[in-house]
Amino acid sequence: MRSGRSRKRLLFYCGKKDVEYFSKHQQGPLTGELEPIIEGLGYKTVEVAAKKTGSRHHVSVIISGRDSGIGLTDCEKVHKAILPRLEILLDDRDIYVEVSSPGISRNLKCGAEFGIFVGSLVRLLLEGENEWIVGRIMESDERKVVIEMSDGKKEDYLYDTIRKAKLVDIQEAKK
Structure with a gap:
């Protein structure tokens, strides 16, 4: 600083x-x-x-x-x-x-974009992590996004903890 x-x-x-x-x-x-x-x-x-x-x-x-x-x-x-x-x-x-269009694998630039893409698959890279998390955007607000994982479990992620977020191409998700 x-x-x-x-x-x-x-x-x-x-x-x-x-x-x-x-x-x-x-x-x-x-x-x-x-x-x-x-x-x-x-x-x-x-x-x-x-x-x-x-x-x-x-x-x-x-x-x-x-x-x-x-x-x-x-x-x-x-x-x-x-x-x-x-x-x-x-x-x-x-x-x-x-x-x-936003493109099939758009980088999400801000928290508000999660609200636009509710229902879409997304990949998240969290601060301090090396592995991407993949899930479906269920809801979002001004502080966090709720992601549903493949096992049906819902997880909250604060925007401050997200290093990178990308929409997932449906074809990529099927691989």
Whole structure:
């Protein structure tokens, strides 16, 4: 600790320094404006990242389906719905917008993302451990996540004890 103040370790890596990342736990102005549109279409907002390069805005939006995966038509539907709103919010018509799924083995970046992926398989690497724990996300709150193990037993894990977390690809889980 350099400054004498105690610094709490960040749970997960949150991105590049020149990009504004916003997710459910750290809602920025764009997330607050786009989330109702995205949720109105039946999707969950996982993350919104905005960056201005020169005179052009780059906005990346990651969405999740409520019950199923995300396909190209889902991304296209969200893109068409949010682009007009972004043009108004950013007062710019030259905006590059990328809408994508979280990916099949996404690294979870913050505790709030566990709530988005309730029901999904996850791998956890705990502080001081070398072995990954695999289980299904049952519930989460602001302090912890509840994971159901393969034997049906449920375990609570405080976010401060999680070093790394990744969604598990269904094909990988079958191996």
